[in-house]
Amino acid sequence: MVDSLSVRTITAVPPVQPARLHDGRPVLEPNPQNAWESRVVLNPAAVLIAEPEEWAWLADRWALAPEKRRRIEAAGGVVVLLYRAQGAFDPERNHAPSRLGLALMTPTLELIHRFPYPVIDAAADFHNLGVEDPRCTRVGDTFYLFYTGYYTEAPGDPDAERAVQICLASTQDFLEWTLHGPLEGDLNRVDNKNAALFPEPVDGRWLLLHRPMAGPDAMTIHLAEADAVTGPWYTRGMLMPSYPYREFARSWIGAGGPPIALGDGRFLMIYHQGHYTHEGTREYDLAAALLDFSRREAPVVGRIEPLMRPAAAGELHGDPELGVDNVLFTCAGYVWEGQVIIPYAGADSRIFGASVPLEPLVQALEQSGA
Numbered sequence: 544m545v546d547s548l549s550v551r552t553i554t555a556v557p558p559v560q561p562a563r564l565h566d567g568r569p570v571l572e573p574n575p576q577n578a579w580e581s582r583v584v585l586n587p588a589a590v591l592i593a594e595p596e597e598w599a600w601l602a603d604r605w606a607l608a609p610e611k612r613r614r615i616e617a618a619g620g621v622v623v624l625l626y627r628a629q630g631a632f633d634p635e636r637n638h639a640p641s642r643l644g645l646a647l648m649t650p651t652l653e654l655i656h657r658f659p660y661p662v663i664d665a666a667a668d669f670h671n672l673g674v675e676d677p678r679c680t681r682v683g684d685t686f687y688l689f690y691t692g693y694y695t696e697a698p699g700d701p702d703a704e705r706a707v708q709i710c711l712a713s714t715q716d717f718l719e720w721t722l723h724g725p726l727e728g729d730l731n732r733v734d735n736k737n738a739a740l741f742p743e744p745v746d747g748r749w750l751l752l753h754r755p756m757a758g759p760d761a762m763t764i765h766l767a768e769a770d771a772v773t774g775p776w777y778t779r780g781m782l783m784p785s786y787p788y789r790e791f792a793r794s795w796i797g798a799g800g801p802p803i804a805l806g807d808g809r810f811l812m813i814y815h816q817g818h819y820t821h822e823g824t825r826e827y828d829l830a831a832a833l834l835d836f837s838r839r840e841a842p843v844v845g846r847i848e849p850l851m852r853p854a855a856a857g858e859l860h861g862d863p864e865l866g867v868d869n870v871l872f873t874c875a876g877y878v879w880e881g882q883v884i885i886p887y888a889g890a891d892s893r894i895f896g897a898s899v900p901l902e903p904l905v906q907a908l909e910q911s912g913a
Contacts, residue, residue, distance in 0.1 A: 550787045557847050558907040561829070561885065564896035567855045570652040570886070571626060571894040579642050579661055580628035583862050585888035587627070588679035588800070589875035590686060591650060593620035604716040605647070611656050618649035622877070623717055624886065625677050625688065626894060628661070637701045640665035641673035641693070645717055650879040652886060652896035662718060663688075669710055669724050671698050678874050680740040680801040687772050688712045689738040689751070692725065709738040709753060711773065728775035730767055733757040737764075737797035739874075740772065742804050745836045751776055752798035752812075760784070762795035764814065783832065783843055791818035796830070800875035803883065808836040809844075811905060813876045813885055816848055827870040828852045829887065829897075833908035845911035847904075851897060853889070861890025 564570070575581045592598045598621050602612050615621045624646040629639045642661035648654055663674050670692035677690040692710035697703035708731040711723040725731050730738075730753055737754035744750075751767040760781040767776045785796045795817045802810035816830045828849035834842050853859050853869045861867050873887040882898040889895050 548784060548786060550789055551848075553788055553790050553849065554847075557850050558911070559847070559850075559899055559904045561851045561897040561899040563855065564652055564884075564898060567857070567895065569857060569889070569893040570648065570896050571624065571646055571654065571657075573628070573893070574657070577630070577659055579630045580644055581630045582628075582639065583865065583892045584626050584628045584644065584894055585891050586676045586872050586874050587886050587888070587894055588625040588677040588688065589648075589877060589884075589886050590623045590625075590679050590681060591620060591877040591879065592623060593650075601716060604718065605656070607647075607656060611647075614649070614655050615647075618651075618653075618655075620650055621655065622648040622650055622652065622884075622886075623679075624648050624894075625662070625679055625717070627675055627677065629673075634699075636665075636672060636698050638672050640671075641675045643674050643677060643690075650877075650884065651898075652884065663712060663720055663722075667692075667722055667724070669694055669708065671695065672705060674710075675707075676736065676874055678739040678798070678801055680742055682740075682742075682772055684715055686714050686717065687740055688714070688720075689726075689740055691736040691738075707734045707736050707756070709735050713773075723773060726774050726776050728767070728769070728777050730755075730776050730778060733761075739798040739801045741802050741810065745808060752782070752802070753778070754797040762797075764796055764798055783846070785816075786848070788818065790820070791826075792821045792823075793819045799829070799873040799885075800877075802834065803876060803878060805905065810834045810836075811876075811883070811901070811908075813850070813873060813883070815872055825869060826853065827872055829871050829873060829885065831904060831908060832913075833905060841913070843913040845908035846913055847908060847911055850899070855889065855895075857893050857895065858889035861892030865891060867891035 643663040645658040647656040673693035675691040734756040739752045741750040764783040766779045766782040799813040829851040830848040833844040
């Protein structure tokens, strides 16, 4: 363990480099016409629906116009984007709450349709300050959304304690949601977030990534397990440590989107890697790992850190009042025509897209070591 946590040096050029989609232009921006999403949009979940019968049924539920249905058909499917949005400051909550918006995209992240209202509002007591950072996994005909519930027991009190917890919602059409509330089990005994459900059971158990913010091995990626998707969920402990780097004073990691199944108990995981420089500047990068659960004692096969760093203008500088700069953050990833498509937020302000070839990425991870 001492050797595995020895100080490392950031690789200047990763062995496989993602490409920014659409010449680095945002794929979704704040909408000033809707107060609830007028300031920033960020950290989207994404689900690819490629089967014609499935997206046609959903298109009926969404009451899509014929020209938008034709765009889905021509694109070969639709990506459902569930994104976090913030608008103006709410004096009653002493906060600008996050809500979840819904947009429909082509598989290469071109906008088809955007709904004018939030599909999950910051109304329930367990997320009365915000519905944040969703990750969505399909199980059968149900879509399960794990998200961070930001809440306080005394809304409007500027001195009241605030906390975060992992919450769960589910849907079949992305419009009507069942709110299951905070996860049952032991994951919410401390502030916890970054929960992402594996797309299939492993050895008969459902697995969930999460990132506790306090306690042993805090701010690293942990693994939890349950007999059912709805829980109760109990932690197995740390899956991946956060390595120290010479370039940074402090580093931490957290899950991105739900891991991508590769077969035979192997999964590709895109995740975020946060740092503080020695000068006090914060940076969030994208990273990748290969997991193989046939290796029971050491499922992490390889890691690439970083896979992608902030470089474009919309990644280096965001909303000037929020002041969240130098950030890449993802809650999603899916495979389309041999490419891993990664929707991500730049500087907590706008949504962008990147792609990286799947097979070369997996091969590089197999050779990288953990």
